[in-house]
Amino acid sequence: MKSITRVFFAIALICAAPAMAETMREAVLRKxxxxxxxxxxEESWPDFEPEKAAVGKLLFESELLSLTRNVSCRNCHLDEFGSADGLPLGHGAGGVGKGVERMKSQAGVLSRNALALWGRGGIGxxxxxxxxxxxxxxxxxxxQFGTMAPSDDPLVVTAHLPPVEFREMIGESNDTEWLRQGDVNAAARVHQEIARRIRGTPEIAEPLSEASGLDFEQLTYLQIAEAIAAFIRSEFRLRETKLHRFVFERQALTDQELAGGLLFYGRGQCAACHSGPYFSDxxxxxxxxxxxxxxxxxxxxxxxxxxFTQDPRDRYAFRTPPLYNVTKTAPYSHSGVEPDLAGAIRAHVDPLAEIDTSRLSALDRAEVYQKIARWSLEPSYAVELSDAEIAELVAFLAALEFDPEPGR
Ligand code: HEC
Ligand code: HEC
Structure with a gap:
C-alpha cells in the first residue's frame, strides 16, 4: 500500500510541476x-450547414459570380496569403495571376487592402x-441596403457586395456603364443575372437546390450568398494557436514572445483595441x-x-483589424501602405517615422495633420516603443498563427 501511495504522490508532483514552475511573468500574461x-x-465556432458550405466553396471559386466573368472571390482571398492577396490594394476584374504577377496585369484596382477572412461570421x-x-x-x-437588407445575417449581406462592386468583380466597359447608377436596383439586376447563370449550371445548381431545399427555378442570389457564408464560416473558423496552447495547455512561449505579450496587454496598450476572441473590439x-x-x-x-456615419469624429477611423495569421497578410493597413509588421506597429505610436511629409503636397500634409489630431484621442498616442520592443511585439503576433493542420 505504502509504495502505491508513494507512486501516486510522485505522479501528483509531476502533474503539478508545470504549474509550480510558472513564473510571475507567465502568470501575468495568462491572466x-x-x-x-x-x-x-471552438467557443467562437458558429453553426453552419455542411451541405451549404460544400456548394459555397464552388461558388467562392467560380467566375460566374463576376458580371464580366473574369474574377472569383478566390482571386483575392488566397490560402498562400493568409486568405488575403499579398498586395497593397485589391486587384479585381480583368486581372490575371496572383501576388505581384497580378499587379502587372490589366486588373481593376480597388481603393483598399484585401481583408483576411479568419473568424468572419463566428459568434459575435x-x-x-x-x-x-x-x-x-x-x-x-x-x-447600404437600408430597410431592404436581403437577410438578417450580416455575413450573408456582406456576401452580396463583392459582385456589385466596380473593379472588384465588375470590369469597366460600355456594357457595364448602366450599373454606375450604383443604386439598389442596379445591384438587384446584377444579382438576378448571377442567379440566372447559376441556375443554368447544373454542377452548382443541383447541390445548391438540394442544400437549400428549393427547386432550381426558385434559387436566387440569397441562396448563393447563404452558401458562401456557410463556406466562410466553416473554412475560415478560428483554430488553435501557440498562444492558446500557452494559456489553456500551459505550454511555454519563448522569452521574446513572452516579453511581446506583456507589452501587448500592458504598456503597449494594444489590447485597448485589439481585444476579444478575434483580437478586435x-x-x-x-x-x-x-x-x-x-x-x-x-x-x-x-x-x-x-x-457611413457622416460624423466628423469618425473621420479617418477604421475597424480594428483582427490579428490571427497577421504574419501572413502583408502588406498592412486599410491602404496596404506598410510592407511589414514592424512598420505597421510603429505607425501606431510614432506615425511621422513612417510618413515622409517632405515629399507630400501641402494639401496632403494638411491631411496628415488632421489624422494625427484625430489619433491624439486614442490610447496609442501616449505610448513609446523601442525597436527592440517592436520586435518583441512582432514575435508575439507570430504566436497568433493557426497551428498547421494535418492533411491541409
Ligand atoms: C478584387 C479583389 C477581391 C475580390 C474578387 C473579392 N474580395 Fe473580398 N475583399 C477584398 C477587399 C479589398 C476587402 C476589403 C474592402 C473594404 O473593407 O472596403 C474585402 C473584404 C471582404 C470581406 C470582409 C472581411 C471583414 O473583415 O470584414 C469578406 C467577408 C469578403 N471580402 C468576402 C468576399 C467574397 C465572398 C467574395 C466573392 C463573392 C470576395 N470577397 C471577392 C477584395 C476582394
Ligand atoms: C486605438 C486602437 C488601437 C490600438 C491601441 C492599437 N491598434 Fe493596431 N490597429 C488599429 C486600427 C484601427 C488599425 C487599422 C487602421 C488603418 O488601417 O487605418 C490597426 C492596425 C494594426 C495592424 C495592421 C493589421 C492589418 O491587417 O493591416 C497591426 C499589426 C496592429 N494594428 C497591431 C497593433 C499592436 C501590436 C498594437 C500595440 C502596440 C496596436 N495595434 C494598438 C487599432 C489599434
Missing amino acids: AALENGLRPA FDVFFWDGRVDASSGAVRS LRFHAIPFAQFGFGFNGFGIDYGRYN
Whole structure:
C-alpha cells in the first residue's frame, strides 16, 4: 500500500510541476490574455450547414459570380496569403495571376487592402469591412441596403457586395456603364443575372437546390450568398494557436514572445483595441497610417467610417483589424501602405517615422495633420516603443498563427 501511495504522490508532483514552475511573468500574461477575451477557438465556432458550405466553396471559386466573368472571390482571398492577396490594394476584374504577377496585369484596382477572412461570421463577429459598412452590432443589420437588407445575417449581406462592386468583380466597359447608377436596383439586376447563370449550371445548381431545399427555378442570389457564408464560416473558423496552447495547455512561449505579450496587454496598450476572441473590439479608431493609392474618397483620401456615419469624429477611423495569421497578410493597413509588421506597429505610436511629409503636397500634409489630431484621442498616442520592443511585439503576433493542420 505504502509504495502505491508513494507512486501516486510522485505522479501528483509531476502533474503539478508545470504549474509550480510558472513564473510571475507567465502568470501575468495568462491572466491578461483571458481578461482581454482570449477563448478556446471552438467557443467562437458558429453553426453552419455542411451541405451549404460544400456548394459555397464552388461558388467562392467560380467566375460566374463576376458580371464580366473574369474574377472569383478566390482571386483575392488566397490560402498562400493568409486568405488575403499579398498586395497593397485589391486587384479585381480583368486581372490575371496572383501576388505581384497580378499587379502587372490589366486588373481593376480597388481603393483598399484585401481583408483576411479568419473568424468572419463566428459568434459575435458582426461588423464587416474596414469601415463597418455592414454592421449588426446593434442587433439589426445596417448596410447600404437600408430597410431592404436581403437577410438578417450580416455575413450573408456582406456576401452580396463583392459582385456589385466596380473593379472588384465588375470590369469597366460600355456594357457595364448602366450599373454606375450604383443604386439598389442596379445591384438587384446584377444579382438576378448571377442567379440566372447559376441556375443554368447544373454542377452548382443541383447541390445548391438540394442544400437549400428549393427547386432550381426558385434559387436566387440569397441562396448563393447563404452558401458562401456557410463556406466562410466553416473554412475560415478560428483554430488553435501557440498562444492558446500557452494559456489553456500551459505550454511555454519563448522569452521574446513572452516579453511581446506583456507589452501587448500592458504598456503597449494594444489590447485597448485589439481585444476579444478575434483580437478586435470591432469598433473604429484612427491610426495615422500614410495613405496609399487613390483612396476610397478619391484624391488619395480615405475618410473610413465617416463615409457611413457622416460624423466628423469618425473621420479617418477604421475597424480594428483582427490579428490571427497577421504574419501572413502583408502588406498592412486599410491602404496596404506598410510592407511589414514592424512598420505597421510603429505607425501606431510614432506615425511621422513612417510618413515622409517632405515629399507630400501641402494639401496632403494638411491631411496628415488632421489624422494625427484625430489619433491624439486614442490610447496609442501616449505610448513609446523601442525597436527592440517592436520586435518583441512582432514575435508575439507570430504566436497568433493557426497551428498547421494535418492533411491541409
Ligand atoms: C478584387 C479583389 C477581391 C475580390 C474578387 C473579392 N474580395 Fe473580398 N475583399 C477584398 C477587399 C479589398 C476587402 C476589403 C474592402 C473594404 O473593407 O472596403 C474585402 C473584404 C471582404 C470581406 C470582409 C472581411 C471583414 O473583415 O470584414 C469578406 C467577408 C469578403 N471580402 C468576402 C468576399 C467574397 C465572398 C467574395 C466573392 C463573392 C470576395 N470577397 C471577392 C477584395 C476582394
Ligand atoms: C486605438 C486602437 C488601437 C490600438 C491601441 C492599437 N491598434 Fe493596431 N490597429 C488599429 C486600427 C484601427 C488599425 C487599422 C487602421 C488603418 O488601417 O487605418 C490597426 C492596425 C494594426 C495592424 C495592421 C493589421 C492589418 O491587417 O493591416 C497591426 C499589426 C496592429 N494594428 C497591431 C497593433 C499592436 C501590436 C498594437 C500595440 C502596440 C496596436 N495595434 C494598438 C487599432 C489599434
